[in-house]
Amino acid sequence: MRKLSVLIAVFYLLLPLNFSMAQESDLTETEKVSKEDILDSVEEHFEELFSDAGSQSADDGETEGTGFVINLNFFIRLIIVIAIIIVQALLIRLVWFLFKKLNKKIEESAREKIKPLVIKKLKLLTTKQITGVIGTVLRIIKYVVTVLQLFITLPVIFSLFSATRNLAAMLLHYILTEVKTIGLSIGRYIPKLITIIIIVLITRYILRGIKFFASQIEKEKIVIPGFYPDWARPTYKILQVLLWAFTFALIYPYLPGANSRAFQGVSVFIGVIFSIGSTSAIGNLIAGLVITYMRPFKIGDRVQIKETIGFVVEKNLMVVRVKTHKNEYVTFPNVMILGSDIINYNTSSDEDEEGLILYAAITYGYATPWQKIHEILINAALATEYVQKKPKPFVLQTALDNFYAEYQINCYTKDVSKIPLIYSLLFENIQNGFKEAGLDLTTANFQIITKKDK
Secondary structure, three states: OHHHHHHHHHHHHHHHHHHHHHHHHHHHHOOOOOHHHHHHHHHHHHOOOOHHHHHHHHHHHHHHOOHHHHHHHHHHHHHHHHHHHHHHHHHHHHHHHHHHHHHHHHHHOHHHHOOOEEEOOEEEEOHHHHHHHHHHHHHHHHHHHHHHHHHHHHHHHHOOOHHHHHHHHHHHHHHHHHHHHHHHHHHHHHHHHHHHHHHHHHHHHHHHHHHHHHHHHHOOOOOEOOEOHHHHHHHHHHHHHHHHHHHHHHHHHHOOOOOOHHHHHHHHHHHHHHHHHOHHHHHHHHHHHHHHHHOOOOOOOEEEEOOEEEEEEEEOOOEEEEEEOOOOEEEEEHHHHHOOOEEEOHHHHHHOOOOEEEEEEEEEEOOOOHHHHHHHHHHHHHOOOOOOOOOOOEEEEEEEOOOEEEEEEEEEEOOHHHHHHHHHHHHHHHHHHHHHOOOOOOOOOOOOOOHHHO
């Protein structure tokens, strides 16, 4: 704070003294010189900008008559300047002290009086973050007040000396002109701002209506033939993007500086950067839209994508996430999914009343009648938990080899989320069935040995 006060004092002293000392020294050395010579001397120092100030300074020299009086007048003004600087420095210190105390008081009472910003159980800002925002706003206000104090004080100091009086008027003119221009611009922009607010409000209420109908369709309270409930949410998001884009196109002409070349150049630059940098993202977005309306799967379905088998836990316009039975999360870009074969295990259990068919194959020799093998496999399937009793499990013979036949047991289930467990239980029951029947599941293995192998 002390350094700030010293810098302010030096700034205020050096700026007007540079003009005033030059002016007063010329007057003391040329007391008997004519008015025209003094004016020429002043013009030599200040050029054309300060010609009026030089003539006024010459008039003061003629009326006072002596250099002592002139110097006395100069020192009195200098003392006034120093007093103004001291008072201004004290005021700035006071302002900074008050803001510091206010910031400290806010930090101390933040835990009790400032609550986190929460919207529908979503914490947007914590108490610490809100306190930091308030502190930043206070610092900005503090600096603005300090700058205003400097701008107000500077013309006052310049006006005390005849050499810088015109400069003071010029500074005040610049400040007041800019303030007036800003005020008039804000006043003229208010009608456009009201138009923007009205357009945005209309858009928000339209989106609320669309969101209400989308939620009713999603909950199947409103049924539209040919429109599936899982289309409601993505369709709402698409309409939301399109409607906001249309709204921006409407309010664009009302934005400040919308017709300026700089504003248009920045808009074009952002558009080019977006189009170049988001090629793959746009591809995933379009693929996501296609997948949404193709309906190959929905959230919670058990699917196989490439070599991955698991449950769909997230599906958006960019990616699809699958959780495997080992709690692994695999992310697939929509472009990859659009070009891949997808197996949906839930489709059969949801849309087919019989359910999904699970199957397992075994091989057994011809010495045992095939009827006995069928009986063991069917009883093992019926004893397996989560397997449908109706339709009844059945066996298919899929191959006849030289030494054994291949049997395939097929059974129905609707608990697709438990497929690994069902297979494990089925294999256990098959082993138990063959053991109870006194049959060995071991298949004879034959190897032909040639002379080269000896």
